[in-house]
Amino acid sequence: MKKNKLLIALAIAACSTAAMADDEINYSLNLKSWNHKIKDSSTVSPNVSATVISGTARKGQYFLTGSLLMPTTYYFGDGSYLDRRDADLAVGWSATSNISLLGGAKRIQSNNYDFAGSSSSLASSKFDINYLGVNGFEAIGEKTFVYGTVTRSLSASKTKAGVKTTGLTFTTYEAGFGYVLSKEAQLTAGYRNQALRNDGTVTLSGFMVGANFSF
DSSP states (O other): OHHHHHHHHHHHHTTOOOOOSSOOEEEEEEEEEEEEEEEOSSOBOOOEEEEEEEEEEEETTEEEEEEEEEEEEEEOTTSOEEEEEEEEEEEEEESSSSEEEEEEEEEEEEEEEOTTOOOOGGGEEEEEEEEEEEEEEEEOSSSEEEEEEEEEEEEEEEEETTEEEEOOEEEEEEEEEEEEEETTEEEEEEEEEEEEESSSEEEEEEEEEEEEEEO
16 A cells, blocks of 8 residues: 555656556646746747646546646847746546556637737737647656656647637647655656747747645
8 A cells, every 4th residue: 555655646746647446536736836938039038937737636547637827928138028828638548557648738828018018919829739648757766756748739720810820739848856755745846848830939948846735
């Protein structure tokens, strides 16, 4: 039982799911601070800290997880700035006790402002993304582990000023280390990169620290 509890704790911290003999529903809450910047071919913002909140419910080999990037503002050298938020929901299945497969949908909303703080419908963009991914972990000590997540869009579109553009590509990867405080709490530190490719490529990348709590 002690080994099973540690396995569940590691799986929760790695956003994975451990297939156990019982069919109890396990819940977890994940809070992360993402220190990152946004960059395209011509501009790059200073680093900003964004809060990422996610929750997961799992039963046996299956889980449901949702995530929110709280509203974040990026400033640029010419005085313009961008507000961004996103949300996604995914379902997953445990392929092994360490590796899970998932599929989900993400919605990104961004609003661009000029140096005077004005905005119009032409400056607002909405992105709808359907994706597949894999995540997992590996224990490297009694209470330490490494984890990783990779996702890639199946389809992605952008709607701006009522015009919808398809054929975009969205990818995410995150990798890091974790420490198990107890079966109810774990700490993580890692690096996340997101890339959205249309005519050019926009990337968001930086380091994350977080805490996971299970119930």
